[in-house]
Amino acid sequence: MFIEPYSGNKKKGWIEVIAGSMFSGKTEELIRRLKRVDIAGQRAEIFKPAVDTRYHPEDIVSHDSSRVRSTPIDSPFNILLLASGVDVVGIDEAQFFNPEIVEVAEKLALNGIRVIVAGLDMDYLGNPFGPMPALMSRAEYVTKLHAICVKCGDIANYSYRIPKIDDQVLLGEKNIYEPRCRHCFYN
Template sequence: MFHRALQGFIEVVCGSMFSGKTEELVRRCKRAQIGRQKVQVFKPRIDDRYSKDHVQSHDANRLPSIAVDNSRQILDLVDDNTRVVGIDEAQFFDDGVVEVANKLAYRGMRVIVAGLDMDFRGQPFGPMPKLLAVAEAVTKLSAVCVVCGSPASRTQRTVGNLEPNSTVAVGAKEMYEARCRFCHEPETHGQK
């Protein structure tokens, strides 16, 4: 097999909401751009909190991005001369995103994946556990627990289910807050 380049690898940046995952993804991508590396960022179309063609952290640090309907489209849209592929909100992708990330890494690309490692129930979220397993490097970021001030690893939903049993409730960060393991209440809406 011919390897065009041997430096391809996968990095995962994960953590709860408000832990700065997208900020970190944007920081890494901008740093690569300064190094004149071509960067493409993808996100699932479901995440249109802010805009359709930008990845935007909660701190309004923007980076152009491409919204796709499924992970397969990432492979179709990655250019041959791209060096760094960012994948934001990866928890919302189908399981195929794992193979996509692996393929891109084998093609010599640096793949930076950002996503929620756990849903608001504290359960592993979508394809994230598999992405964490195949990654060369993992960064777990923490937020600050709004109850006790400890480092927060979990996301608390603070309102009732709008869609019963749905883990996909995009759009309202007011519906969530960061909590540590001990203050997180997966079975309630966090009314203390």
Template structure:
């Protein structure tokens, strides 16, 4: 499905990306922006990958237990079907979506929608994660958040996996991951 570009009335869309390591506050910031859009009486739709059921099947919930209702979806094309006549689209855990997500975000922005995407910019191996590098390249605005390194207390931008598991997509929380700075990520196994 393709949404026609719409610049009627001067309404222009854009893409905002919120990225960083685990425990950096990405979801908290996404929720904050979406709640502010609702306060402004904008029509908001929120999506998350159906596979992410860590806290709740339908809500997006931050580590601080702040939450907002969302729609779990299997693939990014569903966003185009479900986000009709909206002002703002929020997308959490973008790294878990398929390779069409950057194109979907582009189409929404061209149609005059403000798109706010949150996700991990690097996987546990320190490599760019999923579609995030492509979203960062297309973004009009980027916010990179940092956690605090649990080893030394410095700014952390790596998600260190404490488990020997090798799969890229391994859902977990503090039981499996911890934030680390560059130095501690590479020097403290």
């Protein structure tokens, strides 16, 4: 992947990744950071995968019902077209995007934009999920959040899928997934 360095203003961009299991507060943390961007008077655009319609077709919504308006997109490259003239780009549920999201985040950061990405770092099998490992490796800042294991109360960093369905992507909430610690996930 070749990314042309930007020439122009001296504004520095970077990538922040918020990762963790289901119910760890990733979207809530993304919304918190975006609210601070608004308080600072900076311009932001927020994006999410069009496939994620669990809570709202357009808004990103946390499990505690905090919400912020976003633009659903099918392709990460649409972000480059829609995010002109902004200081910050927020991206939720990045694990659902194809690997092009990494190149897009890099281009944005090289062009002086702060990029805040939230997503699951592991799938329901405990394997790295989609482009998240590549995003985490390129990010200047990585925040790993944890949920609480529903079985033992310890910290949880796995998303256990209750129904035995083999598709990697299965949108759902507490009726389909539950947070578990390492021990309870594997036993």
